[in-house]
Amino acid sequence: MIFEQKARLTVFTLILSLGLMLSSTFDAVAEAQSPENTITISGRVVNGTDGGDPPADLTVFALVIDEDAETIVERVETVTEMDGSFELEVVKIDSGRFYRLVADDGVYTPFVDVLPANAGEEITLTVYDRTTSLEDISVTNYSIVIPVIDETSGVLGVLAAVNLVNSGDEVYLADLADPSLTGFKLLRFNLPEGYQELTVESDLPSGNVMEINTGFAISNPVPPGEYSMVISYSAAFENGEFEYPFRLPFGAESVTILIPEGSGEVTGMGLSRTDAANIGDENYISYEGANYERGVELGVRITGLPKPGVGDQFVEFLGSDQARVAIVVSVAIAMIAAVAYVILVSRRRQLAVGTGSSALEDREGGARPEIVAAIAELDEMHELGKIEDSDYMSRRRQLVQQAVDSDADRDAL
Numbered sequence: 001m002i003f004e005q006k007a008r009l010t011v012f013t014l015i016l017s018l019g020l021m022l023s024s025t026f027d028a029v030a031e032a033q034s035p036e037n038t039i040t041i042s043g044r045v046v047n048g049t050d051g052g053d054p055p056a057d058l059t060v061f062a063l064v065i066d067e068d069a070e071t072i073v074e075r076v077e078t079v080t081e082m083d084g085s086f087e088l089e090v091v092k093i094d095s096g097r098f099y100r101l102v103a104d105d106g107v108y109t110p111f112v113d114v115l116p117a118n119a120g121e122e123i124t125l126t127v128y129d130r131t132t133s134l135e136d137i138s139v140t141n142y143s144i145v146i147p148v149i150d151e152t153s154g155v156l157g158v159l160a161a162v163n164l165v166n167s168g169d170e171v172y173l174a175d176l177a178d179p180s181l182t183g184f185k186l187l188r189f190n191l192p193e194g195y196q197e198l199t200v201e202s203d204l205p206s207g208n209v210m211e212i213n214t215g216f217a218i219s220n221p222v223p224p225g226e227y228s229m230v231i232s233y234s235a236a237f238e239n240g241e242f243e244y245p246f247r248l249p250f251g252a253e254s255v256t257i258l259i260p261e262g263s264g265e266v267t268g269m270g271l272s273r274t275d276a277a278n279i280g281d282e283n284y285i286s287y288e289g290a291n292y293e294r295g296v297e298l299g300v301r302i303t304g305l306p307k308p309g310v311g312d313q314f315v316e317f318l319g320s321d322q323a324r325v326a327i328v329v330s331v332a333i334a335m336i337a338a339v340a341y342v343i344l345v346s347r348r349r350q351l352a353v354g355t356g357s358s359a360l361e362d363r364e365g366g367a368r369p370e371i372v373a374a375i376a377e378l379d380e381m382h383e384l385g386k387i388e389d390s391d392y393m394s395r396r397r398q399l400v401q402q403a404v405d406s407d408a409d410r411d412a413l
Contacts, residue, residue: 038089041114043123045084045103048224049169052129055105056082060125062090063100073097092116103127107173108205108221128171128223132185136168137222138294139248143256147279149263151306154238160231162189164204164222164250172222186210186217190247192235202229240264242302251294258284259302268300 041062045055061077080086090099099114103125110125141163148157166172174186191198193214200209200216204227207220235242246268248255257266261276261283270289277284289298 037092039092039119040087040089041099041101041119041123042085042087043101043125045080045086045125045127047084047128048126049129054082055080055084055103055127058084058127059104060086060088061102061104062088063102064091064093064097065100066097068096101125107171108223110205110223128169130173131168131170132173132175134172134185134187134250136166136170136224137172137187137250138165138167139163139250139252140165140226141254141256142248142252143258145258145279145284146260146263146302147282149260149306154236156235156237156242158233158235160229162229162231164202164227164229166222166224166227169224171224174219176219187220187222188212188217188249189215189231190245190249191215191231191233192242192244195233195235198231198233200229200231203227204229237302237305240303240305240307242305244300244302246298246300248292248296248298249294251296252292253290255289255292255298257287257300259287261285263306264302264304266300266302268298269296271298271300 043060045058045060047053047055058080059077060080061075063072064074065071066073074091076088076090078086078088088101093099093116095116098116099119100111101114101123102109102111105127107127107130110127112123112125114121114123139162141161143161145159146156147159148155150157172187191214195215198209198211198216200218202218202220204218204220204222207218210217210219235244242264255271257268257271258277258279259266266273266285266287268287268289270292271287272289274286274288277286292298
């Protein structure tokens with residue numbers, strides 16, 4: 001009997017304590033959501049494509065991000081009205097936090113970061129109609145720096161910076177679900193055959209890198225505007241010589257290649273030696289060319305490279321912060337801002353992981369990216385004349401059928 005009374009008392013105490021806890025929690029939530037502690041962020045989603053439909057019933061959400069803790073504190077979402085306008089009621093914040101307004105149109109997710117002091121201003125988010133055409137994609141500047149030449153292992157360390165422009169009013173997005181997709185419809189970049197340790201960073205919306213023997217392609221959406229890419233890799237050379245076809249599928253307004261002074265001579269279509277540049281304690285010789293048409297091949301050749309026996313000065317290149325700084329210094333002051341922006345946006349974008357998904361990313365499961373990469377590589381080999389027409393068509397039909405089967409398998413799940 002005494003035991004039962006004690007048990008009942010314990011249960012009663014537990015229920016009372018739980019009630020008090022829930023009461024205080026509800027009070028805290030009510031206080032946080034009270035009008036005194038919230039503000040309304042309003043704005044409009046507009047379609048930047050000429051003649052495009054207004055973005056009605058589009059999901060827009062606000063993230064409250066703690067910059068120091070690198071965490072998402074709160075998420076609030078709504079849908080746009082017929083004219084694209086929206087309103088979001090969010091909690092008030094102070095310094096150290098900011099709002100990120102995101103529009104999810106199913107293709108990519110444009111966003112705008114808003115500081116507390118600017119939260120009362122009208123916010124504009126721009127979406128675009130989609131295109132699979134690369135006609136409006138071009139390169140304004142393609143700069144290559146070779147800060148490391150290891151004569152012992154016969155390896156070059158290479159850094160490249162690419163300024164990419166979409167001059168149209170539609171967002172480019174490769175349709176990886178299209179069975180007729182070819183490597184020529186992908187955003188692709190040529191690299192020396194046998195390259196290794198590839199890394200690619202950019203301020204483009206998120207996507208995947210698909211490596212092939214002669215370079216890589218990316219699935220990132222490319223909205224109208226200018227973007228920067230930073231590419232690093234290693235490449236082998238033999239007997240003091242290095243050859244690189246260096247094709248430019250999208251042309252280039254200017255090309256710059258920098259090599260340490262006294263390390264060799266660079267030749268290639270339209271390239272001429274210009275002024276020397278000083279990077280840290282090293283002098284670099286610059287070779288420049290301009291106004292390259294789409295699809296041109298420069299045929300870059302470097303001769304007079306150090307041969308084994310000159311000295312063992314191997315430098316751990318890839319992943320080195322010092323190597324990344326080299327390209328920033330060498331490619332004029334404008335590239336400093338571009339590369340710094342790439343790093344900043346990359347770090348900030350990690351905060352929003354899982355906050356929005358694109359239709360493209362949803363399609364890229366299974367084996368399809370690998371099949372698409374194989375098709376791109378096959379197209380590249382055929383373009384170079386390294387495969388017979390009959391063999392090319394036969395292998396390509398097989399790959400396309402694999403892509404179709406891959407889609408059918410996923411639809412059945």
